[in-house]
Amino acid sequence: MQTVKMVVTGPFSSGKTEFIRSISEIQVVSTEKSLSKDTAEAAQKEATTVAMDFGRITVDDELTLFLFGTPGQRRFDFMWEILAEGMLGFIVMVDSSKPETFREAKTILETFRAYAPTPYVVAANKQDHPDAWKPEDLRIVLRLDPEVKLLPCIAKDRDSVRQVLLELLYTILEEMETN
Amino acid sequence: MxxxxxxxxxxxxxxxxxxxxxxxxxxxxxxxxxxTNELDAMKxxxxxxxxxxxxxxxxxxxxxxxxxxxxxxxxxxxxxxxxxxxxxxxxxxxxxxxxxxxxxxxxxxxxxxxxxxxxxxxxxxxxxxxxxxxxxxxxxxxxxxxxxxxxxxxxxxxxxxxxxxxxxxxxxIKEAGEIDKVIGSLDVSLKFAENAKQKFKGVHLTVDEWKIVPYVDPKNTLRQIMKVVNMSELQIKRIVYSLNQAGLIEIVNSAKPQVLPQRPNRPTKPPTPPEKRVVLSIIEKLKSM
Structure with missing residues (x-):
């Protein structure tokens, strides 16, 4: 049995857990813990990912795809490198409605690029939110090269998630063919 | 929107x-x-x-x-x-x-x-x-x-x-960073340097510098002077900075700028090359879902 791994990363509350939950065939093995009511994050989200989320897609009898979601909070960033090891590619989730997280998203993207120069795509999540920045604006603010795929995304929508994963796989294929 | x-x-x-x-x-x-009392997504x-x-x-x-x-x-x-x-x-x-x-x-x-x-x-x-x-x-x-x-x-x-x-x-912005090290905020005041009379002798001030000089007094904050002379924050700070660097005026109650901590660099890991067959299989699977 062969397993491959893809990592879903991004700032706190960018929608990583929801993304994996939408596509995983098993109930996501989420390590989310309820936030204590007096923390700042509690206002944003009921629970946060402590170590990682874990989802699975069985391709066939011999191949399984694992999706790992990184913890968004910086105090758990020691886990990032461990999760990045051996990944096929990664997805950077950005909450399009929270510009205060854009710089963090860029830093996370650069950090993951430094761990492993594997293919990646950026998902402009929460495109259904009224305050969402458009993907073309996000491309400029995140200073993404034109060849980097920046995809509109709604993490709670399975088709949208599937499309992001497919685009990442096409990118991986393109890079394999180029090399 | x-x-x-x-x-x-x-x-x-x-x-x-x-x-x-x-x-x-x-x-x-x-x-x-x-x-407000609320925190944003970056706390x-x-x-x-x-x-x-x-x-x-x-x-x-x-x-x-x-x-x-x-x-x-x-x-x-x-x-x-x-x-x-x-x-x-x-x-x-x-x-x-x-x-x-x-x-x-x-x-x-x-x-x-x-x-x-x-x-x-x-x-x-x-x-x-x-x-x-x-x-x-x-x-x-x-x-x-x-x-x-x-x-x-x-x-x-x-x-x-x-x-x-x-x-x-x-x-x-780079220049302003240097200026901010000397003039931390607009709430500072100005005073003439010791022996100002002698120091001003033979000095040719610009028109904008002359606009500031009459208001040099520890009782006036830079913010107040800025309003009176109708200048922008950067403009007035540049003028005060040059007067200060020339030794003509001194800055009273200057606040030091905050230095932000930096994250340490992390080591990199070599990538694991994937197999094309594997990628094609996953694509087929996702398409069928």
């Missing part, structure tokens, strides 16, 4: 760059931030928009207008600041112009040969640039960009290419 955010997350320079690259038309409004105190601080208008990616709440950007004030109208002329015009807007006034001044069209455009352009360069040094404040909004029909618009502004602004 307008683009909204805070300059601490997304600087004025980045906004100008966004407008330039996307060739946008619209109005950028920057507000004073009112800090910083959330700010809501307070009083309007400045407005910048763009047309197809070019800067065309700017005004700041703490500066008089009327045509009379702008021409007075540029030395094209003296104080008395400015006072008389203010009294007489009534409801006449900037465009109407400009036509009359040109007709009366007070000033040329070139004088007006140069003065307005300089005023726009002063405001924008100053805004580029702001560290925080809520902002909103409304597409296809204009600043009004009676203001004078002067198209200015953004790229040189961004480059020059970047240089000034």
């Amino acid at each position: 307008p683009l909204q955010g805070n300059l601490r997350d997304f600087s004025t320079t980045q906004l100008l760059n966004l407008v330039n690259l996307s060739k946008r038309t619209g109005l950028l409004t920057i507000f004073d931030g009112i800090t 910083q105190p959330k700010q809501i928009p307070g009083a309007e601080r400045a407005r910048i208008a763009f047309h197809q990616g070019r800067l065309v207008y700017a005004s700041a709440a703490n500066q008089d950007s009327s045509l009379v004030a702008v021409l007075n600041k540029a030395g094209k109208l003296n104080n008395e002329q400015a006072r008389q015009l203010r009294e007489r112009m009534g409801s006449l807007g900037d465009k109407g006034l400009a036509m009359r001044l040109i007709g009366a040969k007070y000033v040329t069209q070139g004088d007006i455009l140069a003065a307005v352009k300089q005023n726009i640039l002063d405001i924008v360069f100053n805004l580029m040094t702001l560290q925080e404040g809520p902002f909103r960009f409304d597409d296809n909004q204009s600043p009004g029909s009676d203001v004078i618009l002067v198209p200015i290419e953004l790229e040189p502004v961004i480059i020059e602004g970047g240089r000034r």
